[in-house]
Amino acid sequence: MALSDDIRLLSAVPLFQGLDDDQLRLVAFGAERRNVGKGQALFREHSPAECAFVVARGRFDLYTEGRDGIAELERSVGPGTLLSELALVTMVERKFTAVAADDGEVLRIPRTLFHRLLEEYPAVARLLEARIKENLVNLAKAAAAMQGRFA
Template identity: 70%
Template sequence: MALNDDIQLLSQVPLFRQLDGDQLRLIAFGAERRSLAEGQELFREGSPAEAAYIVVRGRIGLYAMDRMGDIRHQKDVGAATLLSELALVTMVERKFTAVAASDCEVLKVNRQLFQRLLEEYPQVGRLIEARIRENIAGLAKAAAAMEHRFR
């Protein structure tokens, strides 16, 4: 896939949607492409998250452990989905296991590449801050909606 195709894909990812061409080019050029065969694990729940992944083509199945210790299928995701977004800014554990539901390709964006983006384009930090605020507001809204379950 050409660099321009990767830039186009990145522009569809919500976190990167407001970035300009040079900023997207930096990410696309530094990202690592990886192919997965159907059934191949991308990462496992509980492992350290040193990078985020963007689905280029195909589908990835997301699985998580329930309270009984059984693995449950959560959902499948496709192209332009960003997995483990928080790994771009801090060391976290994976919250789910990701397995190729079909033959697929992903772009790996490591934290160092993302830090370079922030260093070269400080204004991107404000976009990320806004995104984090939106996520926190969404979590608060979801928690408020579930409040009745905890009484």
């Protein structure tokens, strides 16, 4: 795909919405495209996350290990989905296993590239910090709402 296609894809990702073409171009140029065959794992739960992925084509099933050790399908995601967002900011472990439901393609965004974006565009850093905080608050609210299921 062309650089312009990657810029268009990134502009649709909620975390990157509002960034200008130069900022998106920096990310698109530094990102790596990867093909993922049907049934292939993109990454595994509990593995270290040094990058995030944007789904460019195809669908990915997200699994977590159930109480009995059997993988449970949590949800399926498609183009424009950002996987492992927090890995862009800090070292974390993967919270699920992502498996290609059909042949797919992703953009791999390394943490070092994301940090370069933040260093070169401090206003973007403030914008993205606010978005990540909002996402964490929403995640905490969702977890609190499910608390009764685990009591």
